[in-house]
Amino acid sequence: MTTATAETEIGCPSGLEPPADGVSIDPAPFVRRSNGLARLDLAVFGAKCAGCIRKIESAMNALPEMQSARLNLSTGRLSLVWKDGAFAPREIAERLDAIGYRAAPFDPEKVEQESDREGRKLLRSLAVAGFATANVMLLSISVWAGGGEMGPATRELMHWVSAMIAVPAALYAGRPFFSSALRALKSGHANMDVPISLAVLLALSLSIFEFFKGGPHTYFDAAVMLLFFLLIGRYLDHRLRLRARAAARDLLALQAATSSRLNEDGTLTSVAARDIVPGDRLLLAPGDRAPVDCVIEEGDSNLDMSLVSGESAPVHAQEGTSLYSGVLNLTSKLTVRATKSADASLVADLTRLIEAGEQSKSRYIKLADKAASLYVPVVHTLALATFLGWMFIGEAGLRVSVMNAVAVLIITCPCALGLAAPAVQVVATGRLFRSGVLVKSGDALERLAEIDAVVFDKTGTLTYGKPRLANREEISDETLRAAASLARVSRHPLARAIVAEAGPGKPAPDAVETAGAGIEGTIDGERARLGRAAWVGAESAADDDAQESWFRLGDAPPVRFRFEDRLREDACESIADLEKLGLEVEMLSGDRQAAAASIAERLGVKAWRAELQPQQKIERLEELKAKGVKVAMVGDGLNDAPSLACAHASFSPGSAADASQAAADYVYQGDNLAPIAETVVVARAARRRMLENFGFAALYNACAVPLAALGHVTPLIAAIAMSGSSIIVTLNALRLSMGKRRKS
Secondary structure, X not given: OOOHHHOXXXXXXXXXXXXXXXXXXOOHHHOEEEOOEEEEEEXXXXXXXXXXXXXXXXXXXXXXXXXXXXXXXXXXXXXXXXEOOOOOOHHHHHHHHHOOOEEEEOOHHHHHHHHHHHHHHHHHHHHHHHHHHHXXXXXXXXXXXXXXXXXXXXXXXXXXXXXXXXXXXXXXXXXXXXXXXXXXXXXXXXXXXXXXHHHXXXXXXXXXXXXXXOOOOOOHHHHHHHHHHHHHHHHHHHHHHXXXXXXXXXHHOOOOOEEEXXXXXXXXXXXXXXXXXXXXXXXXXXXXXXXXXXXXXXXXXXXEOHHHHOOOOOEEEOOOOEEOOOOEEOOOXXXXXXXXXXXXXXXXXXXXXXXXXXXXXXXXXXXXXXXXXXXXXXXXXXXXXXHHHHHHHOOXXXXXXXXXXXXXXXXXXXXXHHHXXXXXXXXXXXXXXXXOEEEOOOOHHHHHOOOOEEEEEHHHHHEXXXXXXXXXXXXXXXXXXXXXXXHOOOOOHHHHHHHHHHOOOXXXXXXXXXOOOEEEEEEOOEEEEEEOHHXXXXXXXXXXXXXXXXXXXXXXXXXXXXEEOOEOOOHHHHHHHHHHOOOEEEEEOOOOHHHHHHHXXXXXXXXXXXXXXXXXXXXXXXXXXXXXXXXXXXXXXHHHHHHHHHOOEEEEEOOOOHHHHHHOOEEEOOOOOHHHHHHHHHHHHHHHHHHHHHHHHHHHHHHHHHHHXXXXXXXXXXXXXXXXXXXXXXXXXXXXXXXXXXXX
């Protein structure tokens, strides 16, 4: 993986607009202090690439006693930790201003609102540029086709109408590029928007000059067409980037906003989760989530621990059991004592892990950024060399020297370069969408094309994630109906599986559930129990390590209900397809060793690990990364979200938790795994098309620049060449849509 340290000092196009006054505010009132450390979270505006991350973090780390400076590009959040009193917080804003970025206190809602405004601005600019391109091109074609038959008066009218449309449209649509270029120049560096802005403004200026001079040709069409093509790519990148911001927000939603605190006099007070401190006693009713990490002091209940283990089977907890924040209480009231604050609890830790994973992806340098790092200095150098050559060597005079230098900038307008990646992304994402795969990250295709291995979560990914009755043939219809009448009063997944198998029916009227044991009630005048073997009065002799529940009616022998989590129908075939593509396959699971071993054996997966917590999964991914292995992660549970964000590329099924879908690069629909292998094939093909497009753009410039520098390029040739290069790049990208769809 290419690192940010290798990137040249070219900056990037702007992301979010800076604060309205153009100056970062003094962050001193928003600094948090504890244990001798000062902490500050800022929203940084204008950062959009790996080079921005490097410049901002380097500037912050240069401050005295700065211990940590981390910019999350997806959220725009700059997290800083330093020794309190080492410097004035105002220095942070001053340094950001000096390198061309603006900052404000981090507020997710305001950042989201600012991003929405930026998206609307890009969309309006795109619409204006598209309207102008369509109309000006019609007028230009009329001038070209008219040739010598068109009279001067008619041609002048065509140019006048073109000017009336193109000049205001280009000035309006070009604002995202102009403002970004201006900020880059003010901070002492050039970015991709500098030559774009120069090309647009020079094309307009030269066209206006030719128009008033009565010249036969103008460049109005080139200016608006360039903006239209580049705004397509810019808006696409903006929309894809928005999707990457939701993972941490969705996960934090699992942390209860409020909780009931028990006072010393026994009364209850509703408090915000952020105000809970270690030692507070809290009351968790059935259906409540633990707001912070805590330990049970009174009561016992069944808990949904899927946030930690990824497994849907409830866990029975009693006095002394430690609970993580986000854990769902299912059955009985609990009194707990807080052991951590909200900021130090598991959900907050998982959120930080997700942001750290997104940060790692943000450092990835895309092919377009690499091409831009070469394009900017080369084009400027060639244009300057052309001017100097004609001015001092050819002795052509100022006007001709400027005209030829401008011709170099115009004919090398990065239409083909700007479209090389976005055109492929549009076609590839469209093809995958038709196959049931949603692409959620702008550079996901490039990253997926580089992977060497695929790591799967087990439950809900390789399997359906829901228990199903496995020994139906051993259970009579009467026994199933009787057990279901008790199961209908419970939310336990095994009870739900019995109800699903039995179908509609009435619950036992006096059925009562005992946490950690089972359900008891009266059926046809006899006492009946459904639950654990010991509670029912059975001796579990199961040697298959399967999930089980026992039912007993009166004095009749107990009946065992055995459950299994089925493999997805095409799991074996899909893993074989991935291995045929040269990829290693591994399974990481939070489930028990025996259950994971059984699934791995059935799938033929040799590398697997079980009973892992979220941090341990990330450690395994980091271990593979240290060996140079680029990994794609496939997972569906809340506990998988940090791993999905950490991996080089990631997948999540459409049935997954919202936080997992938000953290993933791809979301695939349906019950099958076939879309994963298809997406890898499309990603590899897309990368080839991008490289081909960049190669063509380089070849086009190699041929066009000498002609322009030697003064042999007419406006007609420049317009045709520019349009032709964009068409060829687009047609090459469209080849992706002709690929055969894999069966899913």
